[in-house]
Amino acid sequence: MEMRWLHEKIEYYRRKLFDKNEQVSFDGSKFTKLKGAEPPNQSSKLLIDWAVDRINKTNMQPKSLYDICCGIGIIGLTMSKRVPSLEYIYYSDINPRNISSLLLNGSKLIVDRCSISDGVKNVYNNQKFDIIISNPPHFLTGEAKDIAQVDSDLKFHKEFYASAHEYLNPNGEVWFLETNQEIPVDAIKSIVETNKKLKWLGIEKLDYRYYYISMVGLTPRRKKSDAQVAP
Numbered sequence: 001m002e003m004r005w006l007h008e009k010i011e012y013y014r015r016k017l018f019d020k021n022e023q024v025s026f027d028g029s030k031f032t033k034l035k036g037a038e039p040p041n042q043s044s045k046l047l048i049d050w051a052v053d054r055i056n057k058t059n060m061q062p063k064s065l066y067d068i069c070c071g072i073g074i075i076g077l078t079m080s081k082r083v084p085s086l087e088y089i090y091y092s093d094i095n096p097r098n099i100s101s102l103l104l105n106g107s108k109l110i111v112d113r114c115s116i117s118d119g120v121k122n123v124y125n126n127q128k129f130d131i132i133i134s135n136p137p138h139f140l141t142g143e144a145k146d147i148a149q150v151d152s153d154l155k156f157h158k159e160f161y162a163s164a165h166e167y168l169n170p171n172g173e174v175w176f177l178e179t180n181q182e183i184p185v186d187a188i189k190s191i192v193e194t195n196k197k198l199k200w201l202g203i204e205k206l207d208y209r210y211y212y213i214s215m216v217g218l219t220p221r222r223k224k225s226d227a228q229v230a231p
């Protein structure tokens with residue numbers, strides 16, 4: 001009798017904890033998602049395939065990657081499987097349910113490698129990365145509940161690019177997928193160019209839709225010896 005009671009209790013708490021979760025698929029893998037968390041954005045597969053291809057073609061051996069606006073973490077988690085050189089991946093998102101879902105999907109290591117953060121506001125200090133990658137919000141207008149998708153007045157993009165140089169290693173690059181003509185290439189380019197420490201590397205168009213990847217690096221530092229000496 002006592003054992004039955006115990007089993008019933010365990011079952012009660014198991015359901016309470018886990019039945020609120022949903023199983024979702026991305027790139028052939030299953031992920032757990034809490035209710036209210038962002039479902040995997042299928043367009044992120046294009047970004048991941050493109051990123052892996054660029055890493056291989058350029059013989060880049062990235063060790064660190066930052067998945068910003070990570071949702072439930074599908075970009076970082078998938079990249080960790082496909083890019084063997086990666087040793088450290090950091091994740092952040094504004095939605096606590098996304099980060100809780102990430103913690104259900106990742107290894108224990110992830111606990112101190114993620115944060116709930118509006119942009120980079122709550123990212124642990126002094127971290128620099130070889131790659132910063134994202135499928136960020138893509139719409140300029142929408143309801144407040146659509147925080148996942150809306151970047152009013154490009155606030156997220158403006159704030160991120162104002163300090164992105166602080167998070168990049170010397171040869172590091174930022175790769176953002178943009179999928180909506182509400183956020184035109186020229187708008188992103190001029191935001192990037194207001195930060196003199198960043199260098200606009202161009203875009204790669206992905207397909208016939210308005211899908212492109214913006215590529216941004218660091219402005220090379222001038223060596224003292226290159227400086228013009230006054231006659």
Ligand SMILES: C[S@@+](CC[C@H](N)C(=O)[O-])C[C@H]1O[C@@H](n2cnc3c(N)ncnc32)[C@H](O)[C@@H]1O
Pocket residue numbers: 038039040041042044068069070071072073074075092093094095098117118119134135136137138147148149150156
């Ligand atoms: C288009 S979804 C992509 C999610 C995930 N990267 C994926 O590929 O499935 C955009 C994500 O940006 C997050 N987000 C929106 N505004 C943000 C902000 N200001 N700071 C951090 N994350 C934000 C949302 O919570 C959402 O998870």
